[in-house]
Amino acid sequence: MLIIPDTSPELAGKRAEAIRAAAGQVEIQYHGSPAGTLTLSFGVATSPVNGTTALELLRAADAALFRAKRDGRDRVQLRGQA
Numbered sequence: 001m002l003i004i005p006d007t008s009p010e011l012a013g014k015r016a017e018a019i020r021a022a023a024g025q026v027e028i029q030y031h032g033s034p035a036g037t038l039t040l041s042f043g044v045a046t047s048p049v050n051g052t053t054a055l056e057l058l059r060a061a062d063a064a065l066f067r068a069k070r071d072g073r074d075r076v077q078l079r080g081q082a
Contacts, residue, residue: 039074
């Protein structure tokens with residue numbers, strides 16, 4: 001979970017995308033052999049658009065995360081985004 005105060009949905013999405021892209025550059029080794037690439041999926045929710053309480057924001061971010069995973073993983077999904 002990232003908490004980024006005073007951030008627009010677009011900027012929050014860009015920051016999540018930067019983290020996702022950087023993680024994709026990590027080379028994972030297992031017993032000296034390449035083990036594949038690291039992938040991350042993010043669900044992004046912002047206040048007040050997606051809620052004003054911690055519970056509302058967590059639920060919105062969780063819904064966006066499940067959508068990101070459903071749509072192919074290794075992606076950033078903003079809540080309310082098609």
